[in-house]
Amino acid sequence: MAAPIGRIVLPGDTFSFEQLQPPDEHKKILLGPGLREEKAEIKVLRPGILRFRKPAVYWIDCHHKRYIPAKGDSVIGIVNQKVGDIFRVDIGSSEQASLSYLSFEGSTKRNRPDVKVGDIVYSKLLVANKDMEPEIVCIDSYGRSSGMGVIRNGGFLFHTSLNLARKLLNPQCTLLKCLGNRFQFEISVGVNGRVWVKAGNDVQTIALVNSVIVSEFKDNDQIKEMCKRISKAVVRMEID
Amino acid sequence: MRETPLSNCEREFILNFIAQQKRLDGRNAYDYRDLRIAFGVSLGCCHVELGKTRVLAQVSCEVGEPKQTRPHDGVLYVNVELSPMACPSFEQGRQSEEGIELSRLMERCLKESRCLDMESLCIVSGEKAWHVRVDIHVLNHEGNILDCASIAAISALAHFRRPDVSVHGEEITIHTLEDRNPVPLSLHHMPLLVSFAFFSQGKFMLVDPSSKEEKVMEGKMVVGMNKHRELCTLQVTGQMLLLKEQVLRCSSIALTKVTKITELIHEALDKDKQARLKGEKHGFAMLVSGDRVTANRLPTTEVKVDTLEISDEMERSQSSSEDGESQSGNEPMEEQIVATPKESAVEILTKGVGVIGEGGTSTWLDIPQADSKQTAAKKRKHKLEKMEEDEGSSEEEEKVILK
Numbered sequence: 001m002a003a004p005i006g007r008i009v010l011p012g013d014t015f016s017f018e019q020l021q022p023p024d025e026h027k028k029i030l031l032g033p034g035l036r037e038e039k040a041e042i043k044v045l046r047p048g049i050l051r052f053r054k055p056a057v058y059w060i061d062c063h064h065k066r067y068i069p070a071k072g073d074s075v076i077g078i079v080n081q082k083v084g085d086i087f088r089v090d091i092g093s094s095e096q097a098s099l100s101y102l103s104f105e106g107s108t109k110r111n112r113p114d115v116k117v118g119d120i121v122y123s124k125l126l127v128a129n130k131d132m133e134p135e136i137v138c139i140d141s142y143g144r145s146s147g148m149g150v151i152r153n154g155g156f157l158f159h160t161s162l163n164l165a166r167k168l169l170n171p172q173c174t175l176l177k178c179l180g181n182r183f184q185f186e187i188s189v190g191v192n193g194r195v196w197v198k199a200g201n202d203v204q205t206i207a208l209v210n211s212v213i214v215s216e217f218k219d220n221d222q223i224k225e226m227c228k229r230i231s232k233a234v235v236r237m238e239i240d
Numbered sequence: 241m242r243e244t245p246l247s248n249c250e251r252e253f254i255l256n257f258i259a260q261q262k263r264l265d266g267r268n269a270y271d272y273r274d275l276r277i278a279f280g281v282s283l284g285c286c287h288v289e290l291g292k293t294r295v296l297a298q299v300s301c302e303v304g305e306p307k308q309t310r311p312h313d314g315v316l317y318v319n320v321e322l323s324p325m326a327c328p329s330f331e332q333g334r335q336s337e338e339g340i341e342l343s344r345l346m347e348r349c350l351k352e353s354r355c356l357d358m359e360s361l362c363i364v365s366g367e368k369a370w371h372v373r374v375d376i377h378v379l380n381h382e383g384n385i386l387d388c389a390s391i392a393a394i395s396a397l398a399h400f401r402r403p404d405v406s407v408h409g410e411e412i413t414i415h416t417l418e419d420r421n422p423v424p425l426s427l428h429h430m431p432l433l434v435s436f437a438f439f440s441q442g443k444f445m446l447v448d449p450s451s452k453e454e455k456v457m458e459g460k461m462v463v464g465m466n467k468h469r470e471l472c473t474l475q476v477t478g479q480m481l482l483l484k485e486q487v488l489r490c491s492s493i494a495l496t497k498v499t500k501i502t503e504l505i506h507e508a509l510d511k512d513k514q515a516r517l518k519g520e521k522h523g524f525a526m527l528v529s530g531d532r533v534t535a536n537r538l539p540t541t542e543v544k545v546d547t548l549e550i551s552d553e554m555e556r557s558q559s560s561s562e563d564g565e566s567q568s569g570n571e572p573m574e575e576q577i578v579a580t581p582k583e584s585a586v587e588i589l590t591k592g593v594g595v596i597g598e599g600g601t602s603t604w605l606d607i608p609q610a611d612s613k614q615t616a617a618k619k620r621k622h623k624l625e626k627m628e629e630d631e632g633s634s635e636e637e638e639k640v641i642l643k
Binding site: 090094116118155157196205 | 244250252253
C-alpha cells in the first residue's frame, strides 16, 4: 500500500520504509519537517498534508503561526532592548535573538550603527538550535549587507501565518504578481511570518496589507478577482 | 509569554493614519465592530463577540449569609478571568495591572450602579440570602475587552433564572427546577460601558479601539451609562488632559451607542426566549458554522446595491476593507454590471460620490468642488490608462459615469 501522498495525516500515524519507497527505486529517502525516523518506522509529528517531491523527499505541510528558528532563515525582527554591545531582537520565537552591533555593514567599534529600540531589522539566522538562544546577523559571509539591515522610511509591519509567508516567497506567487501589475509597492517577507509593506500612500498600503491577509485561503482565480476589485476601489478612493 | 513589542514603524503608521481620520479596518471614528450576542443552553450563560474579541459570562447563585452591614440584601460577586487563551501575555493566576483595572471597573459598573435589586435576593433577613456570582472569562483579546465584558455580564444577568423560594413561617423551601419555574433576577436597568481612546493629546478620539489602536493610544476614557441617560461610571486613564466639552461629547456618543446595544441585547434575549418556548434548538451550537473549513469567519455586510460601478465602491468603503469573504458576497452584484444605471437605492450626490441608505454625506472625504471636477476627471482617465487587465470593459463603464 503506497503512502497517502496529498492526504491528511495526524501525529502518531506511522509508515514503514516500504510504503515510502518512491517509484524509481532510490535507496535514500529524505525526511522533511514533520516526519521522524524511529526504530523501524517513520512517525508523523505534525497534523497536515503529506507531500512528496522527486527524487525522494517527503514532508508534512502543516498550518502554524509560531516560528521555530532554523539556521539560514531570513527573518524580520523588532529590536526590543539594547544591552551593552548587543541588541535583543524579537523574532517571534520562544527566545529573543541577539544581534551584535558589529554585524552590520560598515560598522566598527568606533562607528556604531544607527539602530534604536523599536526598529525593524531584516536579518539572517546565524545560530539556531534548541539548546542556545538564537543569534542573527545583518551581514553575509563576505561582509556585505546584501539587502539586510534596518528597514526605514515608514511602511507597515504585520504578522501572518508561516504558510502564507512561504507562499509569498515563492517566485511564482500569483498574489504579488497581480498586485505588482496594479500598484507600486515594496514588500519584505520574513520566514517568521512577519511582512513589511510600503506603497505610495497610506490608503494603498492598508489595501495591500488587507489583500495579503485575506489571500491566505483563496485560490489563484479568486486572488486575481480580488486584486482587480481592490485596485478599482483604491483608485476611486484616491480620486474622491 | 512575552508579548510581541510594537515597532516604531507600526506606531507611526497608525498615528499618521488616525491623523488622516482613518482606521486600519475601515471603520468610522465612532463605529463599533460587529456585535454578536449568543446565549447558551444553561441559563445565565452569555457569549459576546465584538469583532474578534470574545467574552463569555456565566451567572450562578447559591444560598449563603448576607453581609453583617447589610442584612436585608443579597450579595453580588463579579470576577474577571484573564487567561493565556485570550492573549499570550496574560498570566494564569496572577492578576496583572490590567486585570485588576478590568475587575474593578466591572464591579463598579454592576454594583455601584445598583442595576440589580439586592433586596429581592434576601430570603430571611440577617440569616439567608442569595449570593449571585458573575464570572467573566475573556476568550480572545483583540481590543476593548471592557465593553465586551460589560455587555456579556448584563446579558447574562438578564438571561439568568434563580430557583424559586417560598417561606412559610420558619420553613424555607428552595424549589428545584422541576418543581417550579425558576425566577428571573430583577434588573432595574442595563448599565453598559463604552470605551474611548484618545490620541495626540486629546485631538483625535476613537470609539471601540482595536488591539493595535489600544497599544498606541495615549489615554482612555470609560463611560458607563444606561439608556435612560443615567451616568453610572466615569473613568479617565492615561497621561492627558481633557476639556469639559470633550467629556460631554463623549457621554452623548456613549448614549447613542448604549441605546443601540441595549436594543440588540433585548432582541437576542427575545430570540432565545422564543426558541426555548417553541422547543427549537438553541445555545452555542448555533454559533458554529458547519460548512466552512476555517474557524475564522468574516461577516458579510449585505447591502442592496445597484449595478453602477460607483455603488460597488461605496459599498466596499462602507463595509470593512479586510473582508475577503464579504467581497465574495459582492460577486453576484458585479456580474450584473450594465452600462445604464437603473432606478436605484443609491443616491448620487456629486460626481464620483454616491450614498447608500441612511447616513448622508461622509464628513471625512473632501467632496471635490466645481472647479476641481475637471482635474478629477482627467486624473481618473490617466490612472485608468495605466491599469493593464480588463481595459476595454472598465473604460466603457467609466465613460457612462463621466457623462
